[in-house]
Amino acid sequence: xxxxxxxxxxxxxxxxxxxxxxxxxxxxxxxxxxxxxxxxxxxxxxxxxxxxxxxxxxxxxxxxxxxxxxxxxxxxxxxxxxxxxxxxxxxxxxxxxxxxxxxxxxxxxxxxxxxxxxxxxxxxxxxxxxxxxxxxxxxxxxxxxxxxxxxxxxxxxxxxxxxxxxxxxxxxxxxxxxxxxxxxxxxxxxxxxxxxxxxxxxxxxxxxxxxxxxxxxxxxxxxxxxxxxxxxxxxxxxxxxxxxxxxxxxxxxxxxxxxxxxxxxxxxxxxxxxxxxxxxxxxxxxxxxxxxxxxxxxxx
Amino acid sequence: xxxxxxxxxxxxxxxxxxxxxxxxxxxxxxxxxxxxxxxxxxxxxxxxxxxxxxxxxxxxxxxxxxxxxxxxxxxxxxxxxxxxxxxxxxxxxxxxxxxxxxxxxxxxxxxxxxxxxxxxxxxxxxxxxxxxxxxxxxxxxxxxxxxxxxxxxxxxxxxxxxxxxxxxxxxxxxxxxxxxxxxxxxxxxxxxxxxxxxxxxxxxxxxxxxxxxxxxxxxxxxxxxxxxxxxxxxxxxxxxxxxxxxxxxxxxxxxxxxxxxxxxxxxxxxxxxxxxxxxxxxxxxxxxxxxxxxxxxxxxxxxxxxxxxxxxxxxxxxxxxxxxxxxxxxxxxxxxxxxxxxx
Numbered sequence: 204x205x206x207x208x209x210x211x212x213x214x215x216x217x218x219x220x221x222x223x224x225x226x227x228x229x230x231x232x233x234x235x236x237x238x239x240x241x242x243x244x245x246x247x248x249x250x251x252x253x254x255x256x257x258x259x260x261x262x263x264x265x266x267x268x269x270x271x272x273x274x275x276x277x278x279x280x281x282x283x284x285x286x287x288x289x290x291x292x293x294x295x296x297x298x299x300x301x302x303x304x305x306x307x308x309x310x311x312x313x314x315x316x317x318x319x320x321x322x323x324x325x326x327x328x329x330x331x332x333x334x335x336x337x338x339x340x341x342x343x344x345x346x347x348x349x350x351x352x353x354x355x356x357x358x359x360x361x362x363x364x365x366x367x368x369x370x371x372x373x374x375x376x377x378x379x380x381x382x383x384x385x386x387x388x389x390x391x392x393x394x395x396x397x398x399x400x401x402x403x404x405x406x407x408x409x410x411x412x413x414x415x416x417x418x419x420x421x422x423x424x425x426x427x428x429x430x431x432x433x434x435x436x437x438x439x440x441x442x443x444x445x446x447x448x449x450x451x452x453x454x455x456x457x458x459x460x461x462x463x464x465x466x467x468x469x470x471x472x473x474x475x476x477x478x479x480x481x482x483x484x485x486x487x488x489x490x491x492x493x494x495x496x497x498x499x500x501x502x503x
Numbered sequence: 504x505x506x507x508x509x510x511x512x513x514x515x516x517x518x519x520x521x522x523x524x525x526x527x528x529x530x531x532x533x534x535x536x537x538x539x540x541x542x543x544x545x546x547x548x549x550x551x552x553x554x555x556x557x558x559x560x561x562x563x564x565x566x567x568x569x570x571x572x573x574x575x576x577x578x579x580x581x582x583x584x585x586x587x588x589x590x591x592x593x594x595x596x597x598x599x600x601x602x603x604x605x606x607x608x609x610x611x612x613x614x615x616x617x618x619x620x621x622x623x624x625x626x627x628x629x630x631x632x633x634x635x636x637x638x639x640x641x642x643x644x645x646x647x648x649x650x651x652x653x654x655x656x657x658x659x660x661x662x663x664x665x666x667x668x669x670x671x672x673x674x675x676x677x678x679x680x681x682x683x684x685x686x687x688x689x690x691x692x693x694x695x696x697x698x699x700x701x702x703x704x705x706x707x708x709x710x711x712x713x714x715x716x717x718x719x720x721x722x723x724x725x726x727x728x729x730x731x732x733x734x735x736x737x738x739x740x741x742x743x744x745x746x747x748x749x750x751x752x753x754x755x756x757x758x759x760x761x762x763x764x765x766x767x768x769x770x771x772x773x774x775x776x777x778x779x780x781x782x783x784x785x786x787x788x789x790x791x792x793x794x795x796x797x798x799x800x801x802x803x804x805x806x807x808x809x810x811x812x813x814x815x816x817x818x819x820x821x822x823x824x825x826x827x828x829x830x831x832x833x834x835x836x837x838x839x840x841x842x843x844x845x846x
Contacts, residue, residue, distance in 0.1 A: 227687060227688065227692065228735065228804075229689075229691060229692055229695070229736070230700065230704075230733075230734045230735060230736065231691075231704075234687075234688065234689045234691075234692060236686075236687045239686060260800075261794070261800070261801055262555075262801065263555055263800065263801045263802040263803065263809075265555070265812055274628065274764070274765070274766060275628075276628075276629065277629075277678060277680065277812065278680045278682065278683060279680070279802055279809055279810075279812070281683075281803065281809075282800060282803050294683070294687075297629070297682070309557060310555075311553070311554045311555030311556060311557065311801075312554035312555065313554070314554060314555075314791060314794045314795060314800070314801040315794075315795060316795060326554075327557065329557075429735075429798045429799075429800055429803065430798050431731070431732040431733070431735060431797045431798040433732075447732070447796060449795070449796065450795075478732045478733050478797075478798075479732065479733065479734065479735030479797065479798035480735070480798075481798070482735040482736070482798045482799070482800065482803060482804050483803075
């Protein structure tokens, strides 16, 4: 992608589409967000770690849209799940009609536990994009990519080549590190369980193992961040672990939830409890999925 | 400078009906002196106070804060301090102006009080004028200065040293996103995020929250970590309560809304004994621990962080009255020691 912006260990692309309706989560259900008449575009800044190409859901970008130096709109886009766009940050923005706009995307430091090279990437970066908004172009295309143009041809809008963007997918079960011990399903989501020897990278010791749970959407393998998960590991009827599975971003496991335990033996029973389903906003098609999520039990 | 200040003080009584005035000085001002501030004054330079903010750090020498229940009083006092008025409220003004000593580098205006946000909504971009409740004292639609949510004046007063009797002041300039707040979130979400999910779930809050009386009834909310895990959302008041000492807040808020620059904003002005008390309160509001351990995000469902962008931060010392005009970093005479049961 020409003119991709990189700073502070992160890369950023700005993408947009026509305004979308979406749903916000709450404990008792969902809240529908209708398109307002003043909404011009659905704006989605995609920020990823340059080295691993992981899109970290814990870094909430802040958008500032200006035109000729005058403020037009500013907001922190919502973390969202969409079938075509996967996990992303997005919201409908209100522009002043056709014209050239400047969009600043700023990110701060992480807030989820990270391991490996990701732990060293502390963020604090900002990216500037310039684009020409044209209502008639927007009506014709589904998704437009905007990337900062280093060649200086301002206002060029290229049709997005999605293949150039990193994906928010997690690995297929057989590509996950460790010993994959099973898969459970809850609220349409798949939860793949794997056990890694040597938990030292995850805050444990070399003698301990790391029990990792990798939830994903059933068809697209999109990560499911911002859940409260807990687990109970029982052996012969008695509990050997009972605690939270902490959200963690690891270069190999990518976004997952896990805990260090002394060991995992064949025949152990693992119960995974979803204390809160993913608190990401939902695009159409995901508004009823991953909401009602009963606990799961697997024999490892 | 003292003459100029006394000029406006002689024109109005010292109260909300008249004029309430403070003068404060920044670390940048005190850096002009060879001596350091005494250890009894905790006045570090301003800094970012959340992992996701990148504010401009303010370094004016001094801040004059004028407040009144009557807007004309503030505007008149300002003109008098600039030397533009020979009489103020019928009282003759001195020839000396504050601007003989200072150059004005910034001016922030605003309002707080029932009905004012709705009245001023049209002056700022992106404010859903029809959604801000008619009687709300602040843009976000709820009362926030509950009596029991405020520190006492004693708790925020510097106790010893030459600046005893003074206080420290933090002023941040926050931009608000009221489109998400009013047009996307629903009432349940606003109540849960401002107060706590318990209040939203149990219909504790009527209208702007006047029915709550003198406190935001945070004791009824479950612990923050439990709410974060089980509901996936935590409230602003619920988190902030963690910064209390002996169940009492440690900062005294004097925040007010603004349409400066055509933007819906909040000038968050807080007084506390040392700047560390403010930093501790803000840290509690960040909810960093719950965002690590639960479905609550860095800003998403994390109180009102989603809707607030910190643009500027500044720290100041409000000296006692006897030292309010261009104080040295190490005043020669000790002001009177202050005794305070809460110290």
